[in-house]
Amino acid sequence: MIRKLAWDEELAGRLIDERKTADGALMPILHALQETFGYIDRAAIAPIAEALNISKADVHGVISFYHDFRAAPASGRALKLCRAESCQAMGCEDLIDHLRRAHGLTPDSETDGALRIETVYCLGNCALSPAALIDGAPIGRLTAAKLDALVREAGQ
Numbered sequence: 373m374i375r376k377l378a379w380d381e382e383l384a385g386r387l388i389d390e391r392k393t394a395d396g397a398l399m400p401i402l403h404a405l406q407e408t409f410g411y412i413d414r415a416a417i418a419p420i421a422e423a424l425n426i427s428k429a430d431v432h433g434v435i436s437f438y439h440d441f442r443a444a445p446a447s448g449r450a451l452k453l454c455r456a457e458s459c460q461a462m463g464c465e466d467l468i469d470h471l472r473r474a475h476g477l478t479p480d481s482e483t484d485g486a487l488r489i490e491t492v493y494c495l496g497n498c499a500l501s502p503a504a505l506i507d508g509a510p511i512g513r514l515t516a517a518k519l520d521a522l523v524r525e526a527g528q
């Protein structure tokens with residue numbers, strides 16, 4: 373798993389300052405915070421709003437609209453499952469059904485469990501559909517058996 377830094381107001385402030393004059397600065401700022409800390413702390417909302425001269429509600433709205441932005445540190449391992457066209461054609465929905473039926477796991481549900489499952493749309497690995505990422509590492513030709521092994525390894 374890629375370790376993220378603990379939340380740091382000063383570093384967050386620097387990341388905001390370095391990007392605040394860019395065109396469409398909000399998304400690069402949010403991505404930088406998420407990339408660095410693994411989530412966007414509530415404490416960042418006011419300084420972002422101030423730096424960009426927008427409302428705190430606008431910042432909060434964007435954070436909650438996009439799946440990839442987290443408002444709290446993530447726990448456990450992250451399994452990103454592709455549900456775009458090629459992976460659909462190769463059975464990703466059957467795999468998602470399998471996760472639900474065999475392990476009681478549902479993509480994109482808030483969980484404190486050892487394995488967090490997130491939906492993504494195309495990982496650029498269509499030739500190896502159904503495709504996924506586990507903590508950022510690609511997995512191709514995903515099967516129910518591979519999923520079972522990942523769930524077991526995560527201790528879910």
Ligand code: FES
Pocket residue numbers: 454455456457458459460493494495496497498501502503
């Ligand atoms: S459609 Fe799944 S990796 Fe491209």
